Amino acid sequence: MPALSAIRGFKDILPGEASLWRLVEEKARDVVGRFDFVELRPPVIERTELFRRSIGQSTDIVEKEMYTLEDRGGDLITLRPEATAGMVRALIEHNLHEGGRATRLFCLGPMFRYERPQKGRLRQFHQLDVEIFSDPGPLADAEIIVLLYTFLSELGLPDLSIVMNSLGCPSCRPSFRESLVAFLSARRDRLCPDCQRRLAQNPLRILDCKSESCQEEVKGAPTFSAFWCCACQDHFQAVRSALGELGLPFRLDDKLVRGLDYYTRTTFEVRSGDLGAQSAVAGGGRYDGLCRELGGPDIPGIGFAAGLERLIILLSGQPPRPKGGPDYYVAILCPEALGPAFGLVQRLRLRGLSVAADWEPGGLKSRLKRADKAMAAKAVMIGPDELAAGQATVRDLSSKEQTRLPLDDPAAY
RNA sequence: GUGGGUGUAGCUCAGUUUGGUUAGAGCGCCAGGUUGUGGCCCUGGAGGCCGUGGGUUCAAGUCCCAUUACCCACCCCA
Numbered sequence: 020m021p022a023l024s025a026i027r028g029f030k031d032i033l034p035g036e037a038s039l040w041r042l043v044e045e046k047a048r049d050v051v052g053r054f055d056f057v058e059l060r061p062p063v064i065e066r067t068e069l070f071r072r073s074i075g076q077s078t079d080i081v082e083k084e085m086y087t088l089e090d091r092g093g094d095l096i097t098l099r100p101e102a103t104a105g106m107v108r109a110l111i112e113h114n115l116h117e118g119g120r121a122t123r124l125f126c127l128g129p130m131f132r133y134e135r136p137q138k139g140r141l142r143q144f145h146q147l148d149v150e151i152f153s154d155p156g157p158l159a160d161a162e163i164i165v166l167l168y169t170f171l172s173e174l175g176l177p178d179l180s181i182v183m184n185s186l187g188c189p190s191c192r193p194s195f196r197e198s199l200v201a202f203l204s205a206r207r208d209r210l211c212p213d214c215q216r217r218l219a220q221n222p223l224r225i226l227d228c229k230s231e232s233c234q235e236e237v238k239g240a241p242t243f244s245a246f247w248c249c250a251c252q253d254h255f256q257a258v259r260s261a262l263g264e265l266g267l268p269f270r271l272d273d274k275l276v277r278g279l280d281y282y283t284r285t286t287f288e289v290r291s292g293d294l295g296a297q298s299a300v301a302g303g304g305r306y307d308g309l310c311r312e313l314g315g316p317d318i319p320g321i322g323f324a325a326g327l328e329r330l331i332i333l334l335s336g337q338p339p340r341p342k343g344g345p346d347y348y349v350a351i352l353c354p355e356a357l358g359p360a361f362g363l364v365q366r367l368r369l370r371g372l373s374v375a376a377d378w379e380p381g382g383l384k385s386r387l388k389r390a391d392k393a394m395a396a397k398a399v400m401i402g403p404d405e406l407a408a409g410q411a412t413v414r415d416l417s418s419k420e421q422t423r424l425p426l427d428d429p430a431a432y
Numbered sequence: 433g434u435g436g437g438u439g440u441a442g443c444u445c446a447g448u449u450u451g452g453u454u455a456g457a458g459c460g461c462c463a464g465g466u467u468g469u470g471g472c473c474c475u476g477g478a479g480g481c482c483g484u485g486g487g488u489u490c491a492a493g494u495c496c497c498a499u500u501a502c503c504c505a506c507c508c509c510a
Contacts, residue, residue, distance in 0.1 A: 024501080027501080027502085078508075078509085079507075079508045079509080080508075080509075083433085083508095084508075084509090100509095101509090101510085130510090132508090132509080134507090134508070134509080135433080135434095135506095135507085135508095136502085136503085137503075137504060137505070137506095138503080138504065138505090139510090140508095140509080140510090144510080146510065147510095148510095213506085213507070224508090229506080277509095278508070278509050278510090279509085288510085289510095295504070295505080296504085296505060296506085297509085297510080299509080299510055300510070301510060302509085302510050303510085323510085324510050325510065326509090326510035327510090328510090329510070382463090383469060383470080384469070384470060385462085385463090385470085386470080387469065387470030387471085388470050388471075389470090390470075391470055391471060392470095398470085400469090414469080414470095416470080416471095419468095419469085419470095421469090
């Protein structure tokens with residue numbers, strides 16, 4: 020039991036998994052670049068107020084999951100629990116929306132929520148966040164979903180399914196909400212305790228309750244689609260036909276709801292198997308009112324966040340690609356060889372070669388074993404004989420061919 | 433915040449039901465043998481306050497209580 024360990028919900032990404040992380044991050048940057056997005060890196064800490072106003076008071080995130088602290092100046096600051104709020108803040112603060120065309124931004128990095136850890140859920144987790152600002156049209160929605168789908172399918176994820184819904188807008192959602200609350204209130208005592216609480220706090224959430232009995236009750240409930248205004252209906256229809264045009268396999272789900280308050284209209288989620296309860300790998304939607312909510316101009320937005328940990332879990336089931344080792348392993352066979360070997364290693368590295376070594380002399384057998392373990396292509400052996408001759412014995416570890424090369428001429432290697 | 437499961441060697445885990453001498457295996461590590469100088473094989477070795485603290489008992493890895501960490505699920509959310 021080590022005296023010190025990483026704190027709960029915070030995990031080391033060990034060298035063995037880091038290559039997979041790089042793969043995912045590189046793919047993300049690649050796809051996002053092809054879709055004409057540029058990177059914005061907001062700070063990891065923002066004023067608490069920013070998240071209070073954007074995410075919504077009623078969610079658990081703001082109520083009990085934020086890492087909030089008072090800095091030495093007495094300001095309340097918070098580790099970002101999600102990326103969108105910071106992106107919007109930066110957009111407004113630097114007038115990034117004033118370019119004549121839509122602003123297309125992405126962000127890749129850690130987020131923080133004080134939650135109970137479980138499969139695919141940590142307190143520090145990582146998201147790819149992609150946003151389009153200033154484009155209110157349905158094609159922006161469709162493009163964002165296509166981007167997400169392209170990213171995930173090029174990663175080779177199994178069993179992808181896109182689920183979509185439209186949450187309506189400020190002109191039609193309130194009446195839906197009212198009607199839903201009225202319907203559910205009449206059945207209040209048949210709902211699970213969680214849903215009785217939701218009824219007051221976040222009634223839309225009852226729609227996707229996991230309890231079977233609640234699902235039964237919800238069956239006859241009013242649906243979003245019956246309440247969409249004409250504009251919302253047309254918008255959603257256009258999104259769907261654009262996706263259909265490309266042959267993207269999506270499914271409509273009346274009961275798909277978002278956790279954060281700022282979402283409007285198009286909302287979507289991508290799921291994949293083998294994640295236990297945390298089946299959503301990415302989710303997002305439109306948030307046309309958020310900018311103004313935060314005191315900025317009236318700029319529409321649409322975007323998504325993808326949970327990288329979950330992608331990594333799904334991908335780690337796949338066969339790993341073989342990683343390459345260093346070009347050389349320098350085997351030091353006697354104490355006298357230490358100095359010359361140290362110099363040789365540095366000269367080789369300056370030449371651009373990757374070189375591994377252990378700074379302790381050892382037997383030939385043991386050093387060759389280490390060279391093998393390091394997955395080096397060649398071993399450079401330096402012992403008494405080699406020192407006397409001013410040369411090193413260089414062995415190709417796969418063909419077993421050996422040559423002698425001068426110790427002081429790195430260009431020969 | 434709620435529920436369930438699990439903590440034994442660097443790693444993966446036996447052993448706990450039915451308490452009983454020095455707590456095991458595989459992998460890894462170290463040394464040696466063999467192989468043309470490593471990989472395969474063989475021999476030997478190091479390495480554990482059995483998560484922590486109490487309790488029961490002649491005797492606790494094993495039974496009881498507490499505590500802590502991790503895992504899974506709920507909640508919430510990507």
